[in-house]
Amino acid sequence: MSGERLAGWFGGGLVALGVGLAIGIANAPAASAAPGNSSDSASTHRGAASSARGAQTTARRAPAARVSQAVATRSAQTPQQAAGVARAARPQVESRAAASTSPARNPLDAIVMLKGWQLALPPQLVFFVKQVVGSATFTDDTKYDLHNVDQYDWNKLTGISFTLLHPDDNAIMVAWRYNVDTQMFEIGPYYNMDFARIMPTDDEIISVPVDGKFTFNVDYQGITLRYGDTVVYKPLPAGLHPNQLSAFRINSWFGGTSNAPKTIWYYMQLKPWWLTL
Structure with missing residues (x-):
């Protein structure tokens, strides 16, 4: 890439960054000064608070639900499945034990x-x-x-x-x-x-x-x-x-x-x- 093209890319990036900052600053005061009477504001605030509490309750309950579901899934496994897993793991353990006890021969x-x-x-x-x-x-x-x-x-x-x-x-x-x-x-x-x-x-x-x-x-x-x-x-x-x-x-x-x-x-x-x- 030539020096001129690199300078163009760099300048364009700076311009885009400046435009984004300007839009953010312009929108922030307008949002905080939005018109409305006190009762509407209070209702709005109460609704937002209620929504926030509901979200927190949902957030607190979600892990418990996942834990219960995991426990139920594990409980649904049959003894035969568990025994099958144990049998599948045993040959690897025995092979490692055999390898570790195998005598060194000179x-x-x-x-x-x-x-x-x-x-x-x-x-x-x-x-x-x-x-x-x-x-x-x-x-x-x-x-x-x-x-x-x-x-x-x-x-x-x-x-x-x-x-x-x-x-x-x-x-x-x-x-x-x-x-x-x-x-x-x-x-x-x-x-x-x-x-x-x-x-x-x-x-x-x-x-x-x-x-x-x-x-x-x-x-x-x-x-x-x-x-x-x-x-x-x-x-x-x-x-x-x-x-x-x-x-x-x-x-x-x-x-x-x-x-x-x-x-x-x-x-x-x-x-x-x-x-x-």
């Missing part, structure tokens, strides 16, 4: 058993240990189904053995398996003594859900397992004699007699080996 804690294998990776072998302490978490990737009686065999999570060439001769171990019926993992204390298997009894088995974190402590006195408020302790059998000179930490192992039917993952955190010597 890739360095991952233990993997490859399909068709029994030995787990990475190696966890450490010599001269007196104790194995840590925690573990099973996930959906830990579930398996052998479709035979080997499903009830116990896998070896960790522990201590005293015979290198025959780890199943004398050993203290944490055992685990997946129960396809309950869809829960089961953990329990497990011993080898003179090649005999001393497996967990029914009252020594703890059920652990997916993503449930449990702890363990294996030492020369026995095995302690804990999940939540459930604790199981089983002392060493009378004939098992620990020997630190030949002691080593057992590597994770699938089975039992069957190999892993699929690649299996879980997470385990172990106390640093130099603190277990």
Whole structure:
């Protein structure tokens, strides 16, 4: 826009503003000095006051009417409608709760058993240990189904053995398996003594859900397992004699007699080996 056109617009605006002010000033005195007798004026004033009071009464009553209408509308809702709203909101609350309780997983804690294998990776072998302490978490990737009686065999999570060439001769171990019926993992204390298997009894088995974190402590006195408020302790059998000179930490192992039917993952955190010597 050119400077001349801008000046024209600005000047026109000022003229319009001045004309409006002049009209307002001219009309104001005429309205206040309008002719009429005293009775007409009084009637007029009384009518205006009555109208004003009526408007105020209407203004005061309007909110109450709206509140009553809102209450009536809410009262007309059926219990089924309210329940439907609650059900619609529940999945969002549950999904947020699940997300908040989902455990953080460190890739360095991952233990993997490859399909068709029994030995787990990475190696966890450490010599001269007196104790194995840590925690573990099973996930959906830990579930398996052998479709035979080997499903009830116990896998070896960790522990201590005293015979290198025959780890199943004398050993203290944490055992685990997946129960396809309950869809829960089961953990329990497990011993080898003179090649005999001393497996967990029914009252020594703890059920652990997916993503449930449990702890363990294996030492020369026995095995302690804990999940939540459930604790199981089983002392060493009378004939098992620990020997630190030949002691080593057992590597994770699938089975039992069957190999892993699929690649299996879980997470385990172990106390640093130099603190277990």
